[in-house]
Amino acid sequence: MDKLNRIQFETPDLAALKRRFTVVDLHFHSRFSDGADTVETIVQRARNLGIGVAITDHNAIDGAVEIDRYDDVLSIPGIEITSREGSHVLAYFYRIEDLKRFYKIHIKPHMGPTVMSSVDLDIESIIVAANTHQGVVIFAHPYSAAFTGVCNHSFTEVQLNRLLKMADGVEVINSENLKRWNLKSALLGFNLDRAITGGSDGHSVQQMGNTVTYAACAPNRKDFLDALNQKRAKVMGTESKLLEKIQSNSVKLKTSLNNYPDLVEKNIRYGKSVIQFRTRKVTEKIWACVNDRHLKKAFYFVGGMSFLKINYSILPLLLFSMIT
Template sequence: MDNLNRIQFEAPRLDVLNSDHTVVDLHFHSHFSDGADSVADIAQRARQLGIGIAITDHNAIDGAVELDNHADVFSVPGIEVTSREGAHILVYFYRIDDLKAFYSDDVRPYMGTTVMSSIELDVESILRRARKYNSVVIFPHPYSAAFTGICNHSFSDLQLHRLLAMADGVEVINSENLKRWNLKSALLGFNLDRAITGGSDGHSVQQMGSSVTYVTCERSRKAFLDGVSRKEAKVVGTESKLFNKIQSNSAKLKNSLNNYPDLVEKNIRYGKSVVRFRTRRAAEKVWQLIGDKHVRKAFYFVAGLTFLKINYNVLPLIMFSLST
């Protein structure tokens, strides 16, 4: 498939897409984590838009399980897991029972103090556990604020390469994200040539459908997720308008306050990794400059003068000490 046609930064024309494709907003939050709306309201909005929806609450599945009971709404069972490092991981399942088993065995025993806290497992452990099930694993907003996206300074280049290879793909348009980060995420999707997804990351129903994933297939979980895995999915969407982002952030505020100690700890840890990264990069740039023969000569000349100046000032003191 032509990569250039897989990602489109424009407002989705849902009425047109619905006629020939299975269209799903693959990233949405309910009041069971940090969203504002009930499952009933989310289901009603999905009916109005005529699209499928995946409730992917943070470290919680009550919303996805309840949505599964709305037989007239096409839904994809999912969860957004917060790793020990702080990076988020989206896991989608073909069967609701597999989502329940994954949560019961691989998330709930390792939960933090609140639903928004990091669980005790690191990213690699979560990926390996998700692979025990028939699932599709996606890194949401790979470029984003601080540590929530996988492409952050907490991981070395070698670690990042290995982790990206373990997942099925990345989310390339996230309506809650900034445009510049979505563009970097889209470029990553192009370069990886893996599965791509898009979602509103909505925390209020007004955001639903602002970014969607669509596949030319029958309206079934198997057909849709198979299409995503086989790189047949396309993504279209835009960033949420400022007013909708304000509403969304208001919905998240209460949970963020409850999770304040965990956020502080992760921010301190991430801040240290950023300092280490920038210090290393600065050192590399210095040595790259020294690698240039003209700069190297100037460096050694200045270093030599400094050495002579130090010795010129210190030598009389040394001689005086030896004579007394």
């Protein structure tokens, strides 16, 4: 497959895509977490569009189980798990029974006080658990606000590289995300050369199909997930329109209010990690300047010991070098 065509930032022409491919919106939310719509409404919208859909509620599978009962709509069993770190992990399964077992054994016993709270499992444990049930693990919106994407300052470079190797792939276009973050996510997906997915991350049915994942395969779960794993799937989509995002965020806000204490705790923890990260980067930049041959003479000690005292007359120069 031509790697350059795997990710396309344009409005999907669903009518044209459906003639040649199996098309699925792989990231959608129902009322069972922070979505606005019932499963019945989601199914009707999918029918009208003629595409498949994965209901990936936060830490809940009721919507995925309910949509599985509709034989006329392709649904991919899935869930979006909020890890202990706060980052979101998408897990898809070949069979609804595998999703049920995964949830019962690994997620439900570790649930927080609300469905939107973090579960008491770190990302690595979630990936390992999903793999035991033939799960396909995807990092949702890897670049996004604060800690919800895995590419954040909570993890060292070594930790992040390890996690990216453990997962099956990344979500490269998320319609709820900002353009600049989607572009970074797409570049990550391109460079990783792993499975890629895209979805509307819709919280109301008007958003369904804004971003889709499609593959030249039979319209069933096994063939579609096989295509995903074999890197034969492509992604096409754009960010949701402003009014759609406003409506979506108003729905999410109602649920998030119940999860306010958990969000405050995670934001404080993430804020500390950002401060530590930036402090480390500033320190590294200062020492890079110190090691520059033009600045070595500025560090001295009265007894002739170099590098132990700063000549404060060059502090403006150091500060300038830190921000340029």
